[in-house]
Amino acid sequence: MSRPVDRFWQGALGLAFIVGLVPGLLALWGVVTHGVTAFGTVQWGALLPAILGTVLLTLGACLMAVPLGIGAGLYLAEYPHTRLARLSRFVGDVLGGTPSIVFGVFVWGWLVTATGRFSGWAGSVALALVMLPLVMRVTESGVLAVPASLREAPLVLGWPRWRATLSVTLRAGLPGLSIALLVAIARVAGQAAPLLFTALGNPYLSADLGQPMAALPLTVFADGSAPGTAAQDRAWAAALLLVLIAALLGIAARAVARREEARDA
Amino acid sequence: MRECGLVAERVSAMFGKRSVVRDVSLTFQPRQLHAVVGPPQSGKSTFLRTLNRMHELTVGAWMTGRVLLDGRDVYDPAIDPAALRRRIGMVLPQASVLPGLDVRGNIAAALPHGLERSRQGTEVERALTRAGVWADVKDRLATDPRQLPEGLRQRLCLARALAAGPDVLLLDEPTAAIDPGHGFKFEEALYALRSELCLVLVTHDPRQAARIADTTTLLWLGAVVETAPSRLFFTRPTGTRTEAWLTGRSA
Numbered sequence: 001m002s003r004p005v006d007r008f009w010q011g012a013l014g015l016a017f018i019v020g021l022v023p024g025l026l027a028l029w030g031v032v033t034h035g036v037t038a039f040g041t042v043q044w045g046a047l048l049p050a051i052l053g054t055v056l057l058t059l060g061a062c063l064m065a066v067p068l069g070i071g072a073g074l075y076l077a078e079y080p081h082t083r084l085a086r087l088s089r090f091v092g093d094v095l096g097g098t099p100s101i102v103f104g105v106f107v108w109g110w111l112v113t114a115t116g117r118f119s120g121w122a123g124s125v126a127l128a129l130v131m132l133p134l135v136m137r138v139t140e141s142g143v144l145a146v147p148a149s150l151r152e153a154p155l156v157l158g159w160p161r162w163r164a165t166l167s168v169t170l171r172a173g174l175p176g177l178s179i180a181l182l183v184a185i186a187r188v189a190g191q192a193a194p195l196l197f198t199a200l201g202n203p204y205l206s207a208d209l210g211q212p213m214a215a216l217p218l219t220v221f222a223d224g225s226a227p228g229t230a231a232q233d234r235a236w237a238a239a240l241l242l243v244l245i246a247a248l249l250g251i252a253a254r255a256v257a258r259r260e261e262a263r264d265a
Numbered sequence: 266m267r268e269c270g271l272v273a274e275r276v277s278a279m280f281g282k283r284s285v286v287r288d289v290s291l292t293f294q295p296r297q298l299h300a301v302v303g304p305p306q307s308g309k310s311t312f313l314r315t316l317n318r319m320h321e322l323t324v325g326a327w328m329t330g331r332v333l334l335d336g337r338d339v340y341d342p343a344i345d346p347a348a349l350r351r352r353i354g355m356v357l358p359q360a361s362v363l364p365g366l367d368v369r370g371n372i373a374a375a376l377p378h379g380l381e382r383s384r385q386g387t388e389v390e391r392a393l394t395r396a397g398v399w400a401d402v403k404d405r406l407a408t409d410p411r412q413l414p415e416g417l418r419q420r421l422c423l424a425r426a427l428a429a430g431p432d433v434l435l436l437d438e439p440t441a442a443i444d445p446g447h448g449f450k451f452e453e454a455l456y457a458l459r460s461e462l463c464l465v466l467v468t469h470d471p472r473q474a475a476r477i478a479d480t481t482t483l484l485w486l487g488a489v490v491e492t493a494p495s496r497l498f499f500t501r502p503t504g505t506r507t508e509a510w511l512t513g514r515s516a
Contacts, residue, residue, distance in 0.1 A: 080324065081324050081325070147359070147361070149357050149358065149359035149361045150359075150361040150364075152319065152322075152357060152361075153357065153361035153362075153363060153422075154363065154374070155319065155322065155347075155350065156317070156319065156350055156354065156355035156356075156357060156426070157350070157351070157354070157374065157375045157425065157426070157429050158347050158348060158349075158350040158351030158354075158375075158429055159347065160347045161347070167363075168363055168364065171364050171365055172364045
């Protein structure tokens with residue numbers, strides 16, 4: 001390619017990148033400036049239930065989605081052409097493209113109405129359903145990225161396939177998988193829609209997942225549209241906290257990636 | 266030590282409808298190194314992988330014919346493929362060390378399950394010695410093997426395969442990706458192992474086969490062209506195709 005054309009393409013791609021980045025940066029700037037101001041005025045006691053709720057709901061979702069998603073992803077990678085794998089991949093694609101509010105409605109109809117109460121568990125199940133296809137696909141791609149020779153190394157030693165998969169293939173794919181999991185956790189921690197009909201929200205501090213539970217995204221949703229500066233400050237502070245959680249998880253993911261790069265160097 | 270020979274009877278191997286190995290019948294004698302040579306894409310590695318049932322792990326792969334170990338078909342449904350692969354060991358083309366394990370751990374991972382801990386150190390040293398690599402790593406047993414040169418890692422893979430205690434050892438282009446120095450030491454170890462095991466070496470390098478193999482077979486487009494003791498194969502080949510390949514007149 002000639003130099004002027006090369007420069008034109010480089011410039012065009014750079015411009016597309018900047019145009020794409022600007023709205024995101026402006027949104028981030030708005031959240032940070034409003035959030036920092038709100039941090040000074042907000043009553044932290046009122047935010048504490050949402051902080052605890054987000055941690056517990058996300059943890060509950062991880063407990064359900066991570067083992068199931070990793071198991072399903074391993075199956076897809078190890079037995080890719082079985083009928084069950086093809087069906088699972090299709091279902092995973094459909095679930096991955098389903099709006100998260102649908103999971104909330106589904107869990108409401110299936111769990112909340114059956115138990116007769118909104119609860120943290122119902123919220124965790126809804127978040128787990130959002131998380132499951134993500135974990136499944138990142139596990140599959142993480143395992144497939146492991147070189148075939150490494151996947152076969154334990155098999156030629158006479159290891160049973162399950163042991164080879166868990167001890168070698170999964171372990172070799174773990175760095176990439178950890179990064180993807182941290183990103184998936186950040187994504188579900190910020191979900192409000194699946195929690196509207198499930199965890200519902202709770203103004204009181206509660207660690208009981210059997211009861212309705214507050215969460216930062218619910219605080220952003222409810223207080224952001226409420227009148228009064230105190231509620232609005234809570235919403236901005238909650239939004240900034242969600243950004244900080246995502247940033248911290250992102251930093252952790254990069255740290256894992258750097259550590260692996262250094263080890264392989 | 267048991268003397269185990271391996272017999273392939275009319276083995277054909279396919280990927281879906283594509284036939285890669287055609288009607289190959291070969292006998293691999295105990296305490297001999299049998300080299301299977303041929304140009305790239307001649308079906309050498311695929312044939313080798315039918316011998317320890319690694320071929321069947323590839324999606325769409327299947328085979329016909331029989332492979333007999335001690336007179337028993339290894340494809341008998343009653344035979345556990347994992348247990349079979351402990352008796353028919355294999356060294357892969359790439360030096361693949363098991364992640365999260367040091368040099369000692371990588372060798373110990375192949376030892377029979379349930380071996381007393383007190384015997385593990387001795388067995389690890391024995392395997393490394395048999396592979397001719399003990400002197401190179403005895404002071405680095407706690408090292409991450411990923412920090413070692415590729416050639417040394419491949420020699421560790423040979424030691425690891427020996428630690429499993431196989432009767433037959435399959436070697437799939439084991440020196441193709443390593444430097445000549447380590448490749449030569451690898452060959453030396455194989456030459457010494459001839460007195461203990463049945464060795465089947467797949468290589469595209471006729472010189473390697475000429476140096477260390479007792480018997481050599483030329484595979485061409487998945488079929489056997491010629492099998493002969495190496496001294497005859499390389500000096501007085503009977504087939505014109507063998508002669509053409511050995512002299513580089515046939516790609």
